[in-house]
Amino acid sequence: MYSDDDLHERRQSMTDILASWDLDGALPDAAAMNLIREYVTGTYGLEELSQKMADLPLHPEQAT
Numbered sequence: 001m002y003s004d005d006d007l008h009e010r011r012q013s014m015t016d017i018l019a020s021w022d023l024d025g026a027l028p029d030a031a032a033m034n035l036i037r038e039y040v041t042g043t044y045g046l047e048e049l050s051q052k053m054a055d056l057p058l059h060p061e062q063a064t
Helices: 004-023 030-040 046-055
Strands: none
Touching (some): 004 030
16 A cells, blocks of 8 residues: 555646646546546556556447
């Protein structure tokens, strides 16, 4: 598990990134937000988050 300092840095980093994405009108869908929340809480690291995000369908609303 990660220290509270790590969690604070993760939370701040993700807040900044999401704010930037929002300005571009590019917020992630619900599945991606769940992964981000799990990353911020320390469930897994950045490398695993990247892999999990890459595994998500690009257009989940079109998945059958």
